[in-house]
Amino acid sequence: MENLCPTWGPLSQCKFNCIGKTLRLLPFASPRLGKGWKKVRAECVPVGDSYPPPCFSVRKQALHKLHNKPVSPPRSYRWLLLWYYGGIYLDLDVVVKRPLTELPNCTGLESGQWASAGVLKFTPAHPLIRACLDHFAAHFDGKVWGANGPKLLTRVLTKRCGLELPSGRVPFCSDVRVLSPRAFYPLPWWDWQLYMQDDAFLSDLLLQDPDVYVLHMWNLHSRQAPVRVHSEQPYARAARRLCPLTAAHSGPEM
Known part of the structure; x- marks a missing residue:
């Protein structure tokens, strides 16, 4: 059982249900799209209970070039898998000093201007992460560093939670905390x-x-x-x- 979004667009276009199954993501080339294109196949496999996940397709070249440096597809998987499974996302260039399990749903500020997408902890199917997925689908930008990470999260937090900078207060999201830069940065x-x-x-x-x-x-x-x-x-x-x-x-x- 599988389904692909017809185009790269709002996740509401995806008709995909994995109730009673789990999600598996498999990149594959699509000859009909021509050279340089790649999709991500979202496939249901019968392993445990899970949520109905969003699905999407991506253009490989749109993700990969940024100042002549590669931008890997996991930048998009971060939001999808965190929404679907929940848990803790960490960038690879961090050293964890204290257990993060004691924290609530949270991210942190990396400066007085931006929220951090390098350390995230959320429960499965959290509406804030779903909002990040929808924003990613609608406003993906492969040319600006941080556009699909900290800048995306900052915009979503501001619109949905009333994020106040530089304090990090989120008066409209009682189940989310935005920690000070001292916590993660x-x-x-x-x-x-x-x-x-x-x-x-x-x-x-x-x-x-x-x-x-x-x-x-x-x-x-x-x-x-x-x-x-x-x-x-x-x-x-x-x-x-x-x-x-x-x-x-x-x-x-x-």
Whole structure:
């Protein structure tokens, strides 16, 4: 059993029901669409109970070019799978310092201007995430960095929840919290170098602060910087304390 949206458009166009089954996403080429196009097949398989999921098709080339850097399809899957299954979404360039299970439905601010799409926790079929899916379908932009992540979420939170910046208050969504930048982004992207400097004081501050849940390492900027495992770099200290097996097997540098 499967169904595809007729076009890339509002999710209301998708007639797809997986009650009593689960959702499986399979990318596949579609010859009739011509070279460079790819769809995502949303398929029902009989494994457990689940919600009726949205489905969609995407144009591969529209997702992939941004300043000559690849933009992977999982940027779209983030919203679909979080709506469908619920749970916790994390960017790969984070180190988790405190359990996130104690948090309610939430995201956080990455600055006084934008909400964060790099750390998300929501229950299945949450209406805010569905609104993000609909916005993604209607306003996808593959040319602007962050347009389908933090900017999308900020716009949806503002329209649906009355997001107030820079406080993060959401007066119209009682079951959603928007945490301060300190929770998930204690150092903003323009200070990413501080994670790589030998600074025992900053390392202690970040690791001991009870309001910090996640350290976001800004891999877009920091990926070429060496992390000396036995140094006082905040990144290295966090790795030794929070990811000891990875640190132990990484050699002198990560």
